[in-house]
Amino acid sequence: MSTVLLLLITGLGLGALYFLVASGLSLIYGLMGVLNFAHGSFLTLGAFLGWEVARRMPDGSWLTFGVSILVGAVVGATVATLTELLLIRPLYLRHIEQVLVTVGLSLATVALFEGIWGVDPIYVVGPEWLNDTTDIAGALIPNDRFVLIAAAVIVLLGLVVFLKRTRYGLIIRAGVENRAMVTALGVDVRRAFTLVFAIGGAAAGIGGVLASHYFGYVSPLIGGSLLIFAFIVTVIGGLGSLTGAAIASVVVAVLQQFANFYLGGTGDFMVVALLAVVLLVKPTGLLGSKA
Amino acid sequence: MTDRPVLAVEQLVLQIGGARIIDDVSLAVADGEMLGVIGPNGAGKTTLFNLISGVLPPTSGRVLVRGDDVSSLSIQRRARVGLGRTFQTSSLFAGLSARENVRLAAQVAIGGELSLLRAPRRADAATSAAEEKLDEVGLAHHAETVAGSLSHGDKRKLEIAMLLATDPGVILLDEPMAGVASGDVPGLVDVIRRVHKSGRTVLMVEHHMDVVLGLVDSVAVMHHGRLLAHDKPEVVMADATVQAAYLGESL
Secondary structure, eight states, X not given: OHHHHHHHHHHHHHHHHHHHHHHHHHHHHHHHOOOOTTHHHHHHHHHHHHHHHHTTSOTTOHHHHHHHHHHHHHHHHHHHHHHIIIIIGGGTTOHHHHHHHHHHHHHHHHHHXXXXXXXXXXXXXXXXXXXXXXXXXXXXXXXXXXXXXXXXXXXXXXHHHHHHHSHHHHHHHHHHHOHHHHHHTTOOHHHHHHHHHHHHHHHHHHHHHHHHHHHSEEOTTHHHHHHHXXXXXXXXXXXXXXXXXXXXXXXXXXXXXXXXXXXXXXXXXXXXXXXXXXXXXXXXXXXXXXX | OOSOOSEXXXXXXXXXXXEEEEEEEEEEXXXXXXXXXXXXTTSSHXXXXXXXXTSSOOSEEXXXXXXXXXXXXXXXXXXXXXXXXXXXXXXXXXXXXXXXXXXXXXXXXXXXXXXXXXXXXXHHHHHHHHHHHHHHTTOGGGTTSBGGGSOHHHHHHHHHHHHHHTOXXXXXXXXXXXXXXXXXXXXXXXXXXXXXXXXXXXXXXXXXXXXXXXXXXXXXXXXXXXXXXXXXXXXXXXXXXXXXXXXXXXX
């Protein structure tokens, strides 16, 4: 029982990481039709700069942890905004080229990060409490899982309120449904493009800092490895659907944890198998409206 | 010169290859007039609307709104000078609620710079405008309903509400009754009549002759891209050339 609980909560924590990456991917794809391969780089840069700031502050304090998360968010949002303005926007409506430029950016930035910070993992130090465990019904749960879950829930709620309650949110939701019609109404959707990139980048940057605490280190490849699963989550959840991404994040991560433990480390395989099944049975994903 | 037309079309021509889709059409619509555009299929009615609303550029000729030449303006710019239209195919966001659809249109009309700081207040203005327009077309009780699950008639009403939210002086309705269940037609006719009575100029392409004749002040008859007649309904229907156009060819 305690093992099941541990796997479940660890799965939720990992799912939270997936969601922080997948939420932005899903919004960007839904609105712009662009699969953003550079999203992992936003995450990695957020993680590195979060660590760079943290190591100049007192080790293990909550303030340091909070500031590094904030730095991650700001860095992620900034670099995503610049990417949209400088690389994506000039290729307006040329989706293949837009995707290719994000692929190129992801490859180039990984090389750049390796040049700056080296290829070896850099270990990060968080508040002592994060490394402790909490006993829940006999299961000793590492505390960082709770922080991850809380962060993802806050980001999810923030996004829902933003999408439901603000005029930008309405434009983005309408644009996800039918971009051409929003343009026909006289809305300059390109502003909304920049905005979803900034929001997605901020979530990825937060995810980067939290991922570095979850894994215990930062490396130039941290973003890319999470990005693969975030793509799978985005497709399973339904491209463009935030709720779908949230549900799929949890399903994928929990499945991965249980398969790794009970089925001899086949977690990654099971996730890909699930992806195949979803694509065969419901190609639009759980909550997606378009393939 | 006292009664300047709110909308005028001057010697409008659309030529595609060797075919004249719109052939030298001139038409003036008075302020507050309700004009029905009729004619056999392929007569160029919708094309004329496309030229007026800016979907298509004319080969030659001009479109004037209150005397100003809008021929070179985009659809959006024409919408800003008060020229609004609906399309034959539904142009709703099926996944958004009725209120959100109208709010989106109202936001555009209220417009201005998109500023995050001023977002809440603007959203309020757009929301109250949305309530007002939904009420005007009799959809207030469906405000929370997702647009995709409304009946065809209510969808048309919602499109009109969205159009009204942009506060157009001239409204172009392209076959508003198309696909609407016959039981919903009277309600929709009422809405269109109310929109007209509130002082707006309305142009309407419509196949249902009984609907057109009961609603409009005047009728324009299109045939083979030409304007055959533009007059009061009873005069137009008595016209021999119009009868030939309708009776001589299958609809």
